[in-house]
Amino acid sequence: MNRRNFCKALAAVAAMAATAPASAAVMTGNCGRRCRLTVVRRMWAEDLQARYLDDPEAGPCPLLNQGQSWLIDGPVDGNMPPKGMCGRAWAAIAPRLAEAAGCAATADGGPRLLSCGDPTRAVIFRVDYDRV
Known part of the structure; x- marks a missing residue:
């Protein structure tokens, strides 16, 4: 297996592993809290992409844009x-969104940052929870 295919396989396994610990109990309910999920940054590791990916000039994530947001209201379904x-x-x-919404938010109720698992073009999300 060449280096690029190995890295792709590793990224796929990491994405699956990130969802594995999410049990049905974690994914249910959110203590009546809504949240807004907003893309705050799209990162691009150009050097790593050029070295390890089949398409070395793919650029940052083509699916999400900075400022894009979603209102999450109700149970989180992974x-x-x-x-x-x-x-x-x-x-x-x-899974991390559901855990945090399940009444494990920061003590001051402030926003959280979460990111996707793509190592060469990560997207950083800000999560703002409604106060109960």
Whole structure:
């Protein structure tokens, strides 16, 4: 297996592993809290992409744009991303989003940052929870 295919396989395994610990109990309910998920940054590791990917000039994530946002209202389902959301990014962040919404938010109720699992073109999301 060449280096590029190995890295692709590794990224796929990492994305699956990120969703593995998410049990049905974690994915249910959100203590009545809504949240807004907003793309705050799209990162691009040009050097790593050129070295390891089959398409070395793919650039940053083509699916999500800075400022794009979604209102998450109701139970978080790790299998059903909101409309317009990248399925891989959703699979990576949904378990952490559900855990935080399950009344484990920061003590001051402030926003959280979550990211997708793509190592060469990561997307950083800000999560703002409604106060209960």
